Amino acid sequence: MRQNEKGSLFERRFDLEEEVTKILKAIGENPSREGLLDTPKRVKKAYEFLTSGYTADIHKIVNNAIFEEESRGMVLVRDIEMYSLCEHHLLPFFGKAHVGYIPNKKIIGISKIPRIVDVFARRLQVQERMTEQIGNALMEVLEPLGVAVVVKAKHLCMMMRGVEKQNSELFTSCMLGEFKTNMVTRNEFLDLIRTGST
Structure with missing residues (x-):
């Protein structure tokens, strides 16, 4: 729209x-x-x-911030603050997203990754779908060897009402390309996002 x-x-x-x-x-x-x-x-x-994510254009947000680079080491942006609205109750859920990719002769400006997260967070969402949308969007614009996304969030629809569990967190993940097929690569990503976590 x-x-x-x-x-x-x-x-x-x-x-x-x-x-x-x-x-x-x-x-x-x-x-x-x-x-x-x-x-x-x-x-x-x-x-x-x-809900501004509905009218956002991923390609305009990336805005040519993709650069030729021979590096094939993993790139990870960790602890991206994320705020969204649960589509079932219109109550917020919030937490952190961790996004990694393995370049395929191209890298993306690091500020663009949190912006991509925001595109999908700023919609009525379920966390499971949002996590996959972030991963698929990065695969589309960058064409890397693989993308990994992990989101950890607290949902006010679960904290303020219903079961009223204050300390429960939902974890979701999306593993694409080498992160899905290569266990060593996947474990490296998971170890990196755990390092220094509180």
Whole structure:
């Protein structure tokens, strides 16, 4: 989906501010009281940011930041902070992503890897799908010998409601190319992301 001159994605679908006002009324609040007067506007702005991944273009984000390089050593960006929204309850989940790849005569600017993570985190998500989307996107734009992604996150839908387990974390992984077929390479990646972890 793309923006057009008539307005943002949300403006074209419906007036999100009106919908937030309806939610406030439905839960028994008064949208006219001082503390809530600007809440619908703030929520709309927040959701446009938190779901900006729908209109992001991976190729524009990479923006030619791919460089010829003979190096074949593993490249790893660890502890990438990640914030997303669970598609089942619209509650946040957050944690860290670890992304590694093995170059195939090309490397990518390291700041682009967290940006790729954000493209998929800033959507309504399930962690399992998001992890695979990150890996597949890096394979597509860089064509490396392999990509590995591990995400560790806490889900507020599990912490604030339901089973209310505060210390549970969900781990997901995506192993592609040499990370999937070569156990030594996979173990090197896993050892590197564990080093210094707290």
